[in-house]
Amino acid sequence: MTHDAIIVGGGIVGCAIAERLARAGLAVCLLERDVLGGAATAASMGHLVVLDDDTAELSLSAYSCARWRELAPQLPATAEYRRTGTLWIARDAAEMDEAARKRERLASAGVDGELVSPAQLALLEPALAPGLAGGLRVVADAVVYPPVAAAWLARRAVAAGAQVRCGVEVRAIGDGDVLLADGGRLRARHVIVANGCAVPELLAGVPVRKRKGHLLITTRAQPAVNHQLVELGYMQSAHGGDGESVAFNVQPRPTGQLLLGSTRQFDDLGCGVAPRLLRRLVARAQEFLPALERMTALRAWTGFRPTTPDHRPLIGAWPARPGVWLACGHEGLGVTTALGTADLLAAQLLDLPLPFDARPYAPARFAPDAELAHAG
Amino acid sequence: MPAEVRIRVDGVVVSVPAGCSVAAALCHAGRGATRQALDGAPRAACCGMGVCFECRVRIDGIERLGCLTRVAEGMEIGCDA
Numbered sequence: 001m002t003h004d005a006i007i008v009g010g011g012i013v014g015c016a017i018a019e020r021l022a023r024a025g026l027a028v029c030l031l032e033r034d035v036l037g038g039a040a041t042a043a044s045m046g047h048l049v050v051l052d053d054d055t056a057e058l059s060l061s062a063y064s065c066a067r068w069r070e071l072a073p074q075l076p077a078t079a080e081y082r083r084t085g086t087l088w089i090a091r092d093a094a095e096m097d098e099a100a101r102k103r104e105r106l107a108s109a110g111v112d113g114e115l116v117s118p119a120q121l122a123l124l125e126p127a128l129a130p131g132l133a134g135g136l137r138v139v140a141d142a143v144v145y146p147p148v149a150a151a152w153l154a155r156r157a158v159a160a161g162a163q164v165r166c167g168v169e170v171r172a173i174g175d176g177d178v179l180l181a182d183g184g185r186l187r188a189r190h191v192i193v194a195n196g197c198a199v200p201e202l203l204a205g206v207p208v209r210k211r212k213g214h215l216l217i218t219t220r221a222q223p224a225v226n227h228q229l230v231e232l233g234y235m236q237s238a239h240g241g242d243g244e245s246v247a248f249n250v251q252p253r254p255t256g257q258l259l260l261g262s263t264r265q266f267d268d269l270g271c272g273v274a275p276r277l278l279r280r281l282v283a284r285a286q287e288f289l290p291a292l293e294r295m296t297a298l299r300a301w302t303g304f305r306p307t308t309p310d311h312r313p314l315i316g317a318w319p320a321r322p323g324v325w326l327a328c329g330h331e332g333l334g335v336t337t338a339l340g341t342a343d344l345l346a347a348q349l350l351d352l353p354l355p356f357d358a359r360p361y362a363p364a365r366f367a368p369d370a371e372l373a374h375a376g
Numbered sequence: 377m378p379a380e381v382r383i384r385v386d387g388v389v390v391s392v393p394a395g396c397s398v399a400a401a402l403c404h405a406g407r408g409a410t411r412q413a414l415d416g417a418p419r420a421a422c423c424g425m426g427v428c429f430e431c432r433v434r435i436d437g438i439e440r441l442g443c444l445t446r447v448a449e450g451m452e453i454g455c456d457a
Contacts, residue, residue, distance in 0.1 A: 255414055296439040298429055
C-alpha cells in the first residue's frame with residue numbers, strides 16, 4: 001500500500017506529527033528504529049518553557065506551551081504534567097535589567113511574567129542563596145515527563161488510525177518511498193524526517209550537529225524547590241557560541257528529587273558521563289542552591305541536542321528532495337515545541353492556514369539551492 | 377578482629393558479622409528492606425555492586441550505598457533514605 005505520510009523517527013516530535021496527521025485523516029505510518037521517545041526525548045528535562053531570544057523562537061515556543069496547556073487535562077497522570085512555572089534568576093542589577101526586557105518580550109507574545117524582588121525570591125524559593133538580585137517569574141510554564149508524553153501521543157495516533165512500528169530502521173529515503181534496513185520498501189506521498197540527531201544519516205546535506213548535555217538527578221531530600229529555576233545567564237550559555245558551557249537549571253520532580261542541568265559541548269560525541277562536566281554542573285548549581293552540598297546524586301546521564309547553525313529548528317519541505325519534509329534540529333527545545341512543530345508542519349503539508357509564520361523555520365535556508373527556493 | 381560488631385538499625389542494637397557490607401548486615405539482622413519507595417513498597421539491594429542504588433541507607437547521618445559500605449562497631453544506620 002501507499003501511505004499518505006511516513007514519519008521517520010518516534011521521538012516526541014515524530015509522535016506529535018503522527019498524532020496530528022492521523023487526526024487530519026491521513027494514512028500515517030511512524031517508523032522508529034529503537035523505542036518510542038528513547039533518545040533525546042528520554043534524556044531531556046521536559047521543561048515546557050517560552051524562550052524569547054529571537055522572535056521566531058518566541059512565537060513557536062509560546063504557541064506550543066499554549067497547546068500543551070490545552071492538552072494537559074487529557075494527559076495520563078504518569079506524564080507528570082505540572083505547572084511549576086519558571087523562575088529566571090538574576091544575580092546582579094544588569095541581569096535584573098535583562099529580566100525586565102525579557103518580561104517585555106514575553107508580553108509581546110501574550111505571556112505574563114512578574115518581576116520578583118530579592119525579598120519575594122526568598123519567600124518563593126527559600127533554598128536559594130542569599131544576595132541574589134531577584135528574577136522573573138513565568139507562572140504559565142510547566143514540566144512534563146517526555147517519554148510518557150511521547151508514547152501517549154503515539155497511542156493517540158494509533159487510535160486515529162496510524163500505524164506505529166518500532167524496531168524498524170530506515171536505511172535510505174528514495175523517490176516516493178523509504179528503504180528499510182531489512183530490504184523492504186514502503187511507499188508514501190510524503191516522507192517526514194523527524195529523527196533528530198540522526199538526520200544526516202539519511203539526508204547528508206541537512207546541517208544538524210550533536211550538542212551534548214549532562215543531567216543529574218538527586219535522591220529524595222531537602223531542600224525543596226517549587227519552580228523550575230533557571231539562571232538568566234542561561235541563554236548566553238545556550239546560544240553563546242561553540243565552546244563548552246554550563247548553566248544553572250534545576251527542576252523539582254514530584255518525588256522530591258531535584259533534576260540538575262545543564263551543560264553544552266559540541267566536541268564530545270561519546271555518550272559517557274564526563275566527571276569534569278558533572279563537577280562543573282554541581283558547582284554551578286551550588287552557587288544558587290548551597291544546600292545541594294548535603295544532597296546525594298542518584299544518577300547522571302547524557303543526551304544529544306540536535307542543533308542547527310542558527311539554533312532554529314527545520315520545519316517544512318526540504319527543497320533538495322521533492323516529497324521530503326523535515327521536522328528536526330530542535331536543539332534543547334524539542335519537547336516544548338513538539339506540538340507547535342506538528343501543527344506548523346501539518347498546516348504546510350495539508351495546505352491549511354499557518355498557525356504562525358513558517359519562514360524562519362523553512363529548511364530551504366540551508367538547502368544547496370536555497371536562493372532559488374527563496375526566489376520561487 | 378572480633379567475629380561480630382554491634383551496630384544500631386533505626387535505634388535497635390544488633391550484632392552482625394564483622395567485615396560484611398551494611399546491606400548484608402541488614403539482611404543478617406532480619407531486615408528485609410533498606411528503604412521504601414514512594415508508594416511505601418519495601419526496597420532492598422538488587423545488584424549488590426553499587427549500580428541499582430536500591431540499598432541506600434543513612435549511615436551516621438549521611439546517605440550512602442549499603443552494598444559498598446563495610447559495617448563498623450557503633451555504626452548508626454537509618455532505613456529512611
